[in-house]
Amino acid sequence: MKKIKYGIIGAGTMAREHILNISLIDNAEVVTLSDPHEDSLNQCKEILKTKVSCFKSHQEMIKENIVDVYLISSPNFTHIGILKDVIKTKKHILVEKPLCTNTRDCLEIKKLTKDYPSVFWTAMEYRYMPPVSKFIKEIHNNTIGDLKTLTIREHRFPFLKKINDWNRFEKNTGGTLVEKCCHFFDLMRLIVGSNPISVYASGGQDVNHLDEEYNGKKPDIIDNAYVIVNFENGARSMLELCMFAENSDMQEELVAIGHKGKIETSVPSNDSGKIASNLRIGMRDGKTKIENIEVDKKIIEAGHHHGSTYYEHLAFLNAIKNNSVPEVSLSDGLIAVAVGEAAEKSIKLGRLINIEEIIN
Ligand SMILES: NC(=O)c1ccc[n+]([C@@H]2O[C@H](COP(=O)([O-])OP(=O)(O)OC[C@H]3O[C@@H](n4cnc5c(N)ncnc54)[C@H](O)[C@@H]3O)[C@@H](O)[C@H]2O)c1
Structure with a gap:
């Protein structure tokens, strides 16, 4: 079975929780990471079981076009700019909460994703x-x-x-x-x-x-x-x-x-x-x-949210598989x-x- 390939943008604390949970799921894998902070990339690489490509910016990652899903787990204020770039790829998106730091920015993303052809999911563990x-x-x-x-x-x-x-x-x-x-x-x-x-x-x-x-x-x-x-x-x-x-x-x-x-x-x-x-x-x-x-x-043990990150990934992957509307x-x-x-x-x-x- 083809594995769903995740690219993680923002390789900090929450990214590590995502990596540990994705590693518990058979049909999914993390293949690439982007983060301007070398230490964050290294900490994620330590817990990954397979080799991944690493980039200093999400733009470089996007250029490689090697993922099915962009998972955005960078600081809240960066979500709006990253989303604007990622949306253009039309790939599946799992963006950490909060969607953006204010309603105005969320509304802008809503406008840009009208008729989005893939799953756009806000993480609500x-x-x-x-x-x-x-x-x-x-x-x-x-x-x-x-x-x-x-x-x-x-x-x-x-x-x-x-x-x-x-x-x-x-x-x-x-x-x-x-x-x-x-x-x-x-x-x-x-x-x-x-x-x-x-x-x-x-x-x-x-x-x-x-x-x-x-x-x-x-x-x-x-x-x-x-x-x-x-x-x-x-x-x-x-x-x-x-x-x-x-x-x-x-x-x-x-x-x-x-x-x-x-x-x-x-x-x-x-x-x-x-x-x-x-x-x-x-x-x-x-x-x-x-x-x-x-x-x-x-x-x-794969995270700090009482098992929820694992179950949310299962639901997210299910929406991809069935081409269904996102639960969140x-x-x-x-x-x-x-x-x-x-x-x-x-x-x-x-x-x-x-x-x-x-x-x-
Ligand atoms: N769902 C939850 O319960 C939950 C829990 C914790 C955090 N979060 C969310 O996850 C996101 C990350 O939080 P965290 O606690 O992991 O923060 P963190 O500071 O531990 O990690 C953020 C990482 O993003 C990197 N980064 C900064 N700018 C970037 C950019 N432009 N592109 C790529 N990477 C960039 C930083 O270098 C850092 O490594 C936030 O939006 C936060 O609100 C959600």
Whole structure:
């Protein structure tokens, strides 16, 4: 069987997770890498089982025309420029979240990819964490009735150190609620099955990176927030984010309540060493069901996202094979960025932001 050939643009932390996961899949392989940073290329080469060609720029890689898929895992602010070049190849694209650092750039990419002939997929790993997938499936099966409220809580460690400290500044990342939390806004929209209409947020940078300075500039990324999102169908959702809570047993906790009952699950933090968590369904009539959801240790060990990167690649490869629409489209990536941008704006202006103010 012909293997799908990946070219990875941006060979840092997330690229290494992609490489380890792709290596677990029979019909896929990484054949080339591009990164201006020699050390990053070397670290990726160390974990690759086969020889790959390496380039300092994505333009040189594109010229070689040796891949089926371009996987973009470079810093957020580089996505727009790289995407503009990669789109011209008409090859399959898997672009790491956030699609771009702001909605305007996402809209530009949307315009440029009208009638795109291949799979264009925004990476949203959290959809593919086994307890989260099961949680979504139960809600969509109507187990708890009409969904009314959805709460997502993430308690985690601060942003890690990055090359050139790109992730310390909002202009490079889009801000924490775009960079990190686009995952959760994507999940909310998928779970609720409706589009967001307005966002209200409160948040700040209260603990992390306060003593850091880069070329005379202090980091400007928030480390905690509450974000409330109202949906067209009347459901409401809330995100609670705290990034100075590294000693947490569960990193993410999700609770959804419908008119018939409640469902909850959680995702173990990496440091907890746990490979399983519970999914609990508590019906208002008194019935309770608890399921233990375990992830294969080999898959857990290939990354930091509780097995999700592996499962997302399987779904992505399936879309290529079947020539089907992507499960996570460019528009999904765009709306997740728009909600993040609205939340950042809400914190700055201290008022509710209508999504129409962001996507117009
Ligand atoms: N889906 C997830 O859960 C998840 C998790 C982590 C990171 N990410 C995303 O993956 C991307 C990379 O994050 P990371 O944590 O690996 O960052 P990183 O800093 O560890 O790696 C980025 C790499 O890109 C390289 N780079 C910089 N400019 C480049 C360019 N123009 N072309 C090619 N390479 C370039 C850097 O030298 C570095 O090696 C970001 O968009 C980030 O938001 C997603």
